[in-house]
């Protein structure tokens with residue numbers, strides 16, 4: 715009973731501390747204190763290897779969650795709990811409080827930088843297109859897809875490639891929303907789309923797993939920028955974002971950042987060669 719009594723006392727203290735932090739603690743540290751008390755951070759992912767992946771047993775991996783898990787551990791938040799989301803639903807979900815942070819390879823672009831509080835850069839990549847062997851329609855750019863009145867291109871809903879295709883002049887009805895990588899490959903193999911666009915490392919991962927000699931990768935897509943993501947926090951949680959950035963900078967400096975992301979194919983140097991400010995200003 716004594717042990718239980720002590721435990722109840724400790725629990726009571728912990729609850730008091732959490733209530734105190736969340737009610738009278740400075741706005742600065744209450745979110746981090748809340749996550750520490752919660753024992754985990756709720757992260758949004760897309761399940762798009764090597765950025766993010768969920769195994770059959772539910773284990774979450776991928777470069778973005780691995781970096782986030784390590785940083786939150788150093789901040790005193792024991793683990794992360796992931797929810798799969800479409801890219802276009804990540805920012806609304808974050809703003810609605812369904813996630814504490816997006817760690818999914820959500821590329822920094824001015825319109826997103828206006829809606830969330832990004833960390834410093836984590837994962838950088840160019841864009842690619844998956845096409846039939848021989849590239850029968852001769853695609854090199856999103857503009858090429860636009861110019862071919864019969865061509866369709868698949869891309870994630872609310873994702874960067876969808877936006878790039880639309881901005882290049884591909885009509886809405888020829889930009890097909892694809893829910894996940896496997897569906898994109900199948901739709902291409904079945905001739906339901908003429909190209910499927912994702913970042914280079916995601917397309918390469920799909921091609922390796924598909925093991926289909928009738929597929930070809932066009933990379934990089936001409937005219938498309940190299941993008942970098944960051945962990946995306948809710949506006950108002952800048953103090954948590956800043957604490958994340960302090961630990962991210964330490965990981966980058968110590969070489970541990972490279973040890974986490976480079977086995978997945980990402981370049982630490984690429985992320986360390988740019989900044990949030992530059993990426994958020996990029997046109």
Ligand code: 6CS
Nearest residue numbers: 765819820821873874875
């Ligand atoms: O940030 C985005 O919108 C893109 N990021 C990744 C990692 N995959 C596709 C998505 O469109």
